[in-house]
Amino acid sequence: MMYLIGGAPRVGKSILCQQVAASLRIGWISTDLLIDLLRLKKEEGVKTEWNAAPASIIASAEWFFPYLDRFLWGVSSMAESYVIEGVDILPEQVQQLSPRYQIQSVFLGRSHMTVEIFNQFPGRSPGYATLPELLRRQIAQDVPIWSDFIRQEARRFDYAYVDMSRDFSQGLAEAEAILTKGLQVS
Numbered sequence: 001m002m003y004l005i006g007g008a009p010r011v012g013k014s015i016l017c018q019q020v021a022a023s024l025r026i027g028w029i030s031t032d033l034l035i036d037l038l039r040l041k042k043e044e045g046v047k048t049e050w051n052a053a054p055a056s057i058i059a060s061a062e063w064f065f066p067y068l069d070r071f072l073w074g075v076s077s078m079a080e081s082y083v084i085e086g087v088d089i090l091p092e093q094v095q096q097l098s099p100r101y102q103i104q105s106v107f108l109g110r111s112h113m114t115v116e117i118f119n120q121f122p123g124r125s126p127g128y129a130t131l132p133e134l135l136r137r138q139i140a141q142d143v144p145i146w147s148d149f150i151r152q153e154a155r156r157f158d159y160a161y162v163d164m165s166r167d168f169s170q171g172l173a174e175a176e177a178i179l180t181k182g183l184q185v186s
Contacts, residue, residue, distance in 0.1 A: 001081045002072055002101050003179050006089030007108035008146035010118060010128070010139065011164045016108065016175050017085040023180065027079060031086025034067060050135065052142035054149045057090070064088040065096070072101055090150070091157035106178045107154040109147025112165040115140045 003020055005013045014030055021028035038046045045063045047056075068089065075082045094105045118128075118140045131139070147163070154161035160178045164171040 002076065002097075002103045003081070003083040004089050004094055004097075004103055004105040005083065005085035005108065005175070005179075006091070006094070006105065007087070007150050008110065008143050009087055010113065010143055011108040011110045011147065012168065012172060012175075013085040013087075013108055016106075016172055016179075017083050019172060020176055020179055021083045023176065024081060024083075026081040026083060027075075028083035028085070029071075031064065031068065031084065031088055034071060035064065035086075035088070038067065050138065050142075052139075052146045057087075057146065057149060061088045061090045061093055065093050068093065069097065072097060076101060091153045091159045094159060095157050104179050104181075105159055106175045107150050107159055107161045108164055108171070108175060109150045109161065110143050110165045111147060111163050113140045113143040 003024075005017050005020075007013055017028045017030065035046060039048070047060050047063075051057075065088075068084075071084070075084075089105075091105075091107065094103060097103060115133075115137050118136055128136075128139075151161045151163070160175075162171050162175045162178070
């Protein structure tokens with residue numbers, strides 16, 4: 001089973017990914033690492049700047065799709081199960097991959113984000129904590145907009161969406177339960 005976690009930046013995808021991987025005792029990766037490798041390779045088309053417009057989100061996911069597909073193909077030949085998370089995993093991509101792979105997915109978002117929340121919870125990516133104040137404010141402003149887009153797309157393709165603005169621990173538990181439904185988790 002491939003477990004795919006998509007959603008807006010700064011909503012808890014990496015934390016959920018690590019939690020599910022530990023519970024199921026399987027490997028995991030953030031697509032951030034794959035994109036960083038493509039950026040180092042100077043791959044044409046890799047995103048290099050912040051843009052939360054839906055057209056940009058879609059374009060980035062479509063650009064990344066062949067790499068995600070190839071990664072799933074490769075990892076599925078080596079492991080029965082794996083967890084993958086990233087902002088470039090959209091419901092439409094999951095739908096395209098589902099005929100070829102066994103997939104469980106969930107999408108995360110935040111309907112409410114402030115700079116204070118952003119600063120209080122810098123997350124697993126250390127680079128976010130050192131971003132210029134103006135960019136951190138822009139990201140905090142854009143995360144709910146990005147999340148709303150993800151929520152609508154998840155609804156359109158009939159995938160689960162969890163708003164992490166409520167109780168974060170409860171949101172993690174809900175998202176993990178969606179991914180591991182029917183499995184005995186340690």
